[in-house]
Every structure is written in structure tokens, then in C-alpha cells.
Amino acid sequence: MSDLTTTPITAELLRGALDLERTEHGVLPHRLPARARAQCTDGQLAMAEAQPSGVRLVFRTRATVVELDALRTKMAYVGAPPRPDGVYDLLVDGSLAGQSGVTGGQVHVVDMTTGATETRPGPVGTVRFADLPDRAKQVEIWLPHNEITELVxxxxxxxxEPVGQGSRRVWLHHGSSISHGSDAASPSTTWPALAASLGDVELVNLGLGGSALLDPFTARAMRDTPADLISVKIGINLVNMDLMRLRAFTPAVHGFLDTLREGHPTTPLLVVSPILCPIHEDTPGPTAPDFSTLGAGRLQFRAAGDPAERVAGRLTLNVIREELARIVKQRSADDPHLHYADGRVLYGEADFADLPLPDQLHPDAATHHRMADRFAELAFGAAGPFTARSD
Structure with a gap:
């Protein structure tokens, strides 16, 4: 390996991360800044924001061989099937040119029945791409969206050499595990990554699995992040956790949007309601694991709430859609750059019949592609809120 040169991994080589933490092994990309992380000690959030969905190394080089040492942290759930290994996507001048993974790494084990956790240590691994075109080119290494990844x-x-931002617009997106990329085939094929490619924009993905909860620190992080386009996909996690009632939901949405507008007063802002999820359309949360299918090697989820309690303000997806549409209509009277989209345009009843949610909650890889196509048409199409206009 004496013919390979080591280049320090710095922020100027990374896109999609809001912070870069120095560790004993190297650097750890974060998708929330340190100040936000300090305001919440929730383990789910800590895991999600450190999984680098949408984060990629970007550089120009004539190299035909690229190696990246990394220490991964995989998730494992007691009694559940093993989670798939993370994938590194290598793009050359925007086209997929290779995929690989690393061995070793740590395993973070969670017992969903008790909440107990354990981290089992492991060694640093190496991902290697060879036989790349011998010419000057732009190389992107998209980091696994489902594994915490320390870059060594x-x-x-x-x-x-680093690559400047160029003229492409920056799209800042926030959502749940679906936006994070749960069950997508690879990091460059999550629906936001695919939609960004179709829209020819630079993605900053704040899809945070289990943590799209209208947190004020997330709104402040978005407020302070440069962006030309912003979208927020709100709803499913609030039902999953049975976190709040309608009385709290409405002002929380207003507060979140108010904070975004402090930093981005006229930026196109698209509010997207949840995609179809039959178990929670009219049944409140919390969402609970359904262990009855584990014998067949599958983990599914069920709605544990009582539909009768909707009258007491418990949230369902239909309640959330109706309220989000009302809020955006009210605010857009004074905010012409604010827009609303019903998430069922991305994935609705006909899609569920064709491509059902395997675990009743998360879309599969094929559905990520379908949602990306739909979002690109909705947002970047001729009449879309993200369409570049000369005026």
C-alpha cells in the first residue's frame, strides 16, 4: 500500500453533515450540531443523527484506487432478524460506479422489550474501490445511511482536491425514518437522494429515524443551515410515540415553521404530510412491535392505540393531515412561499396494494424509487414549488 497517499478527512471534503466531531479513531459526521445534541439525551435521536444519511465525501482526483478506513456501528435488536450491512456507494461524475461495505465494527444491541442496550466493540474496516477511470473526475462516496460511521x-x-459547491441549489429536508432511508437498498437510493438527483440539487438530509418530533433544536439547526429549498415531512413519528395531543400539535407546528422562517424568510418551504400507513390512518399510537411474525424471520409493527380516543385529541395520520393542510392554508395567506403536499401523493392506497409496507410501517427499496419519482414531479416539476424561476 506504499503507493497510496493519505489525505486528511476535513469538513471541506464532506457534504450533508452539519458537524464533524473528532474521535479517538478519526472523525464522526453528525447531522445535528453539537448545541442541538446537547439539548436531548434520547438514545434514538443520538443514533439517528449520527447515521450519515445523505452524507458523502466529494472530491476531484485522477485516482484509480480509493480506500476508506471506517469504524461502523451496526444496530441489532434482540429477537429480530439481523439488520442488513451498510453499503458505500461510489459515484463517478454523478453515475454509480461501485458499491462495497466494511467488515468489523461495533454492534449496538437493543432489547425492545426492556429498553436495555449494549455496545459490543469491534475493529476498524476498509472499503476499497479499484480500477476507476484514469482521468480527472469527481468522486462521491455516499456513506451508509443505516450505520454510524467514524471516518478513519x-x-x-x-x-x-475539494470540489466547490458550484451553482446547484441546496435542498434541506427533514423527516422520519422513511426520509432517513429505512429499507432503501443503498445510501444514494433513499427517496430523498434519488429525488435530489432528479431535481439536480444538493441534498442535506435531516431525515431522523424515529425523531421527526417537531423538536425546537432541529428547527433551529435548519434555521441556521444555508438552503435554497426546504421541506419538512411531519406526522408519523408523533403517532408512533403517541407524543402529543392535538392541542399541543398545532402550536408546535406553528413554532417549528416560525423558527424556520427566522433564518429563511422567503425560501420555498414545502410541508408534506405522512404517506399512507394503514395501521395508523385512524388508529392512534403508540406503535408497538408485533413479535408474532418473528418465527418467519420478520418483524412487523401494529397500532396499540384506541380509535375511540381521537375525540380526546389523540393523533392519527388523518387528523394530522387535516390539521397540517389547515395550518399551511392559514399561514400561506401571508407567506406565498409556503406550500403543502399530501403525503399520499407519494404513496397512497393504490401503491399499498401494489407495494405493501413489509413491516406495516416502512417502504421497501422499490417504493423509495417510486416516492422519489413522485416527489421530483411534485416539487421540481413545471408547476412545483421548487422549480427554478427566472423572476
């Missing part, structure tokens, strides 16, 4: 060393057989 970058090695190449030719010099590496």
Missing part, C-alpha cells in the same frame, strides 16, 4: 483514513493513488 482516506487513501488514493493520486492527489485529491
Amino acid at each position: 483514513a482516506l487513501r488514493t493513488d493520486a492527489p485529491v
Whole structure:
């Protein structure tokens, strides 16, 4: 390996991360800044924001060999089937040119019945891409969307230089595990990554599995992040956790949007309600694991709430859609750059019949592609809120 040169991994080589933490091994990309992380000690949030969905190394080089040392942290759930290994996507001049993974790493084990956790240590691994075109090119390494990834060393057989942002607009998106990329095939094929490619924009993905909860610190992080386009997909996690009632939901949405507007007063802002999820359309949360299918190697989820309690203000997806539409209509009278989209346009009843949610909650890889196509048409199409206009 003496013919490979090591390049320090710095923020100027990374896109999609809001913070870069120095660790004993190297650097750990974060999708929330340190100040936000300090305001919440929830383990689910800590895991989700450190999983680098949408984060990629971007550089120009003539290298034909690229190696990346990384320490992964995989998730494992007691009694559930093993989670798939993370995938690294290598893009050359925007086209997929290779996929690989790393071995070793840590395993974070969660017992969903008790809440107990344990982290089992493991070694640093290496992902290697060879036989790349011997010419000047832009290389992107999309990090696994479903594994915490500490970056240890970058090695190449030719010099590496950062790539400027260029003229592409920045799209800042926030949502749940569906936006995070749960059950997508790879990091560049989550629906936001695919939609960003179709819309020719730079993605900053704040899809946070289990943690799209209208948290004020997330709104402040978005407020302070440069962006040309913003979308927020609100709803499913609030039902999953049975976190609040309608009385709290409405002002929380207003507060979240108020904070975004403090930093982005006229930026196109699209509010998207939940995609179809039959178990929670009219049944409140919480969402509970359904262990009855584990014998067949599958984990599914069920709605544990009581539909009769909707009158007491418990949230369902239909309640949330109706209220989000009302809030956006009210606010858009004074905010012409605010828009609303019903999430069932991305995935609705006909889609559920064709591509059902395997675990009753998360879309599969094919559905990520379908949702990306639909979002690109909705947002970046001729009449879409994200369409570039000369005026």
C-alpha cells in the first residue's frame, strides 16, 4: 500500500453533515450540531443523527484506487432478524460506479422489550474501490445511511482536491425514518437522494429515524443551515410515540415553521404530510412491535392505540393531515412561499396494494424509487414549488 497517499478527512471534503466531531479513531459526521445534541439525551435521536444519511465525501482526483478506513456501528435488536450491512456507494461524475461495505465494527444491541442496550466493540474496516477511470473526475462516496460511521483514513493513488459547491441549489429536508432511508437498498437510493438527483440539487438530509418530533433544536439547526429549498415531512413519528395531543400539535407546528422562517424568510418551504400507513390512518399510537411474525424471520409493527380516543385529541395520520393542510392554508395567506403536499401523493392506497409496507410501517427499496419519482414531479416539476424561476 506504499503507493497510496493519505489525505486528511476535513469538513471541506464532506457534504450533508452539519458537524464533524473528532474521535479517538478519526472523525464522526453528525447531522445535528453539537448545541442541538446537547439539548436531548434520547438514545434514538443520538443514533439517528449520527447515521450519515445523505452524507458523502466529494472530491476531484485522477485516482484509480480509493480506500476508506471506517469504524461502523451496526444496530441489532434482540429477537429480530439481523439488520442488513451498510453499503458505500461510489459515484463517478454523478453515475454509480461501485458499491462495497466494511467488515468489523461495533454492534449496538437493543432489547425492545426492556429498553436495555449494549455496545459490543469491534475493529476498524476498509472499503476499497479499484480500477476507476484514469482521468480527472469527481468522486462521491455516499456513506451508509443505516450505520454510524467514524471516518478513519482516506487513501488514493493520486492527489485529491475539494470540489466547490458550484451553482446547484441546496435542498434541506427533514423527516422520519422513511426520509432517513429505512429499507432503501443503498445510501444514494433513499427517496430523498434519488429525488435530489432528479431535481439536480444538493441534498442535506435531516431525515431522523424515529425523531421527526417537531423538536425546537432541529428547527433551529435548519434555521441556521444555508438552503435554497426546504421541506419538512411531519406526522408519523408523533403517532408512533403517541407524543402529543392535538392541542399541543398545532402550536408546535406553528413554532417549528416560525423558527424556520427566522433564518429563511422567503425560501420555498414545502410541508408534506405522512404517506399512507394503514395501521395508523385512524388508529392512534403508540406503535408497538408485533413479535408474532418473528418465527418467519420478520418483524412487523401494529397500532396499540384506541380509535375511540381521537375525540380526546389523540393523533392519527388523518387528523394530522387535516390539521397540517389547515395550518399551511392559514399561514400561506401571508407567506406565498409556503406550500403543502399530501403525503399520499407519494404513496397512497393504490401503491399499498401494489407495494405493501413489509413491516406495516416502512417502504421497501422499490417504493423509495417510486416516492422519489413522485416527489421530483411534485416539487421540481413545471408547476412545483421548487422549480427554478427566472423572476
